[in-house]
Amino acid sequence: MKIKLKAGKKYSICSCGLSQTLPFCDNAHREFNSANNTEYKSLKITPDSDTIIEVTSNRWKSFEGK
Ligand code: FES
Numbered sequence: 062m063k064i065k066l067k068a069g070k071k072y073s074i075c076s077c078g079l080s081q082t083l084p085f086c087d088n089a090h091r092e093f094n095s096a097n098n099t100e101y102k103s104l105k106i107t108p109d110s111d112t113i114i115e116v117t118s119n120r121w122k123s124f125e126g127k
Contacts, residue, residue, distance in 0.1 A: 063115045066108045077101035078120025 062084060066072055073086040077099075080087045086103035094101055106114075 062117065063113050066106065066112050066114060068108055068110045068112075070107065072106045072108075073103035074106060074116055075103055076118060076120065078118060078122060083121055084116050084118075 064084060074084055075082075075086040075090070077090040077093060079089040079093055081089065090101040090103065093099065
């Protein structure tokens with residue numbers, strides 16, 4: 062999926078697929094990591110200029126077909 066990012070704003074992209082606000086992290090990974098001994102973390106991005114990026118993850122099941 063493509064997302065617009067604003068210059069200087071910090072974004073956290075979900076890598077675990079459990080966020081209710083995909084593609085952005087809502088910290089759902091913390092509880093999952095504690096329960097499952099995993100180490101999911103969000104990908105932090107702070108762009109220098111307004112930009113559009115394309116992101117994808119095989120963990121984002123809820124986005125399939127969108
Ligand atoms: S909720 Fe998925 S990485 Fe934070």
